[in-house]
Amino acid sequence: MTTLEITGGRVLRPDFSVERADVLVDQDAGEILDVGDVPEGDETLDAADCLVMPGLVNAHTHAAMTLLRGYADDKPLDAWLQEDIWPAEAELTAADVRAGTELALVEMIRGGVTAFADMYFEEPAVADAVADAGVRARLGHGVVTVGKDDESARADNEESLDFAREYDGYADGRVKTVYAPHSLTTVDDALLAEFTAEARGAGVPLHFHANETAGEVEPIVESEGERPLAHADDLGMLTEDDFLAHGVHVDGEEIDLLAARGTAVVHCPASNMKLASGMAPVQRLREAGVTVALGTDGAASNNDLDVFDELRDAAMLGKLAAEDAAAVPAEAAVEMATAGGADALGFDSGRVEAGANADLAVVDFDAPHLTPVHDHVSHLAYAVRGSDVRHTVCDGRVLMEDRDLVTLDEAEIRGRAADRAADLAERAD
Numbered sequence: 001m002t003t004l005e006i007t008g009g010r011v012l013r014p015d016f017s018v019e020r021a022d023v024l025v026d027q028d029a030g031e032i033l034d035v036g037d038v039p040e041g042d043e044t045l046d047a048a049d050c051l052v053m054p055g056l057v058n059a060h061t062h063a064a065m066t067l068l069r070g071y072a073d074d075k076p077l078d079a080w081l082q083e084d085i086w087p088a089e090a091e092l093t094a095a096d097v098r099a100g101t102e103l104a105l106v107e108m109i110r111g112g113v114t115a116f117a118d119m120y121f122e123e124p125a126v127a128d129a130v131a132d133a134g135v136r137a138r139l140g141h142g143v144v145t146v147g148k149d150d151e152s153a154r155a156d157n158e159e160s161l162d163f164a165r166e167y168d169g170y171a172d173g174r175v176k177t178v179y180a181p182h183s184l185t186t187v188d189d190a191l192l193a194e195f196t197a198e199a200r201g202a203g204v205p206l207h208f209h210a211n212e213t214a215g216e217v218e219p220i221v222e223s224e225g226e227r228p229l230a231h232a233d234d235l236g237m238l239t240e241d242d243f244l245a246h247g248v249h250v251d252g253e254e255i256d257l258l259a260a261r262g263t264a265v266v267h268c269p270a271s272n273m274k275l276a277s278g279m280a281p282v283q284r285l286r287e288a289g290v291t292v293a294l295g296t297d298g299a300a301s302n303n304d305l306d307v308f309d310e311l312r313d314a315a316m317l318g319k320l321a322a323e324d325a326a327a328v329p330a331e332a333a334v335e336m337a338t339a340g341g342a343d344a345l346g347f348d349s350g351r352v353e354a355g356a357n358a359d360l361a362v363v364d365f366d367a368p369h370l371t372p373v374h375d376h377v378s379h380l381a382y383a384v385r386g387s388d389v390r391h392t393v394c395d396g397r398v399l400m401e402d403r404d405l406v407t408l409d410e411a412e413i414r415g416r417a418a419d420r421a422a423d424l425a426e427r428a429d
């Protein structure tokens with residue numbers, strides 16, 4: 001057994017207390033062995049002036065959309081997708097997706113993210129990027145059937161399920177998969193029911209967009225005579241292994257339904273603000289007992305993948321939505337970005353405790369914007385930025401040490417992504 005000792009810092013515990021402690025990691029098993037006064041490790045990471053916390057979880061993104069960062073801004077969801085994003089995406093190749101995903105991974109590892117959920121095209125290329133980078137991920141091929149004939153609509157669904165079956169457990173088990181129908185309005189109902197049933201038979205969970213905009217809720221209420229999540233439930237789409245992105249426009253009954261089914265909601269506050277989609281009732285969801293995670297959504301609607309930014313937005317927007325400054329307090333925001341995300345994605349991560357996955361972010365508090373420290377958790381919620389992360393560890397392996405990436409060649413990846421993005425924009429023009 002090879003061990004890693006993270007030494008000289010403070011540790012954020014699962015109960016949100018902060019104590020002086022070291023962390024010992026079993027690098028072979030990828031697990032936390034001990035927290036506190038631990039035996040000496042084979043290797044050490046210095047954590048003086050730092051806080052060791054669970055690695056952050058970006059529970060809803062389209063990683064390769066980094067290539068479309070700043071490509072089209074200042075439009076509502078429908079127009080943005082149809083006029084700008086989908087035409088550009090029609091030109092995407094597997095090599096583009098690989099390049100864009102690698103750029104996303106550079107950004108996420110720099111910001112202490114150790115796990116993410118992706119829904120996009122060319123997912124085998126995403127899985128390979130994840131394998132090389134060393135992070136953990138829940139991946140799914142996104143299905144859209146609007147505008148497609150029956151045969152290609154079916155083929156898109158099949159591709160999603162085939163990918164999920166084939167890649168579950170990939171990258172030494174760090175990759176898990178989902179069936180990923182884009183949303184209730186962009187995938188044909190009959191196919192949705194059929195493939196959801198097939199996914200259940202194969203033990204594959206679901207990840208989809210739901211109740212993101214008011215404009216997406218109305219047509220479902222009109223055609224089905226019930227709210228979108230009641231309809232999703234009829235289609236068998238809500239179980240405790242599933243997670244849906246957004247959940248902005250949900251009513252009280254839908255919140256209760258989510259709580260009863262155990263389906264998690266991935267809140268994406270920056271995307272919801274930027275596309276003016278609305279304010280998710282995060283405080284009410286949490287009070288009802290729904291697992292709430294956080295996602296950046298794609299870099300084209302955010303426009304970065306900094307989960308610290310996201311958790312601050314979640315706290316701020318949650319207060320505004322509830323018209324209550326006590327809503328979504330600091331602890332809740334940090335919890336959603338760590339344990340909430342890990343629970344939504346089904347990873348035994350998100351908590352610094354013995355036996356859990358050794359997925360960790362070490363945050364450097366030696367900075368002017370983090371001085372003084374009255375309360376570490378307050379800083380995590382309201383003052384820390386992704387660039388304050390000093391070391392990132394996933395599955396017991398050091399992915400970033402002293403702000404140097406270990407597994408990825410940042411200069412090469414940035415150059416390649418910029419070239420491919422320029423080329424893509426030209427083709428889409």
Ligand SMILES: N[C@@H](CCSC[C@H]1O[C@@H](n2cnc3c(=O)[nH]cnc32)[C@H](O)[C@@H]1O)C(=O)O
Pocket residue numbers: 062077081085086089119120121141142143144156182209212271297298301
């Ligand atoms: N195979 C599908 C691909 C769907 S991937 C998931 C899709 O979600 C899109 N997307 C990104 N952000 C959002 C959002 O906030 N709401 C809805 N869709 C989004 C993204 O651009 C991508 O087209 C196809 O044939 O079109």
Ligand SMILES: [Zn+2]
Pocket residue numbers: 060061062209245297298
């Ligand atoms: Zn999305």
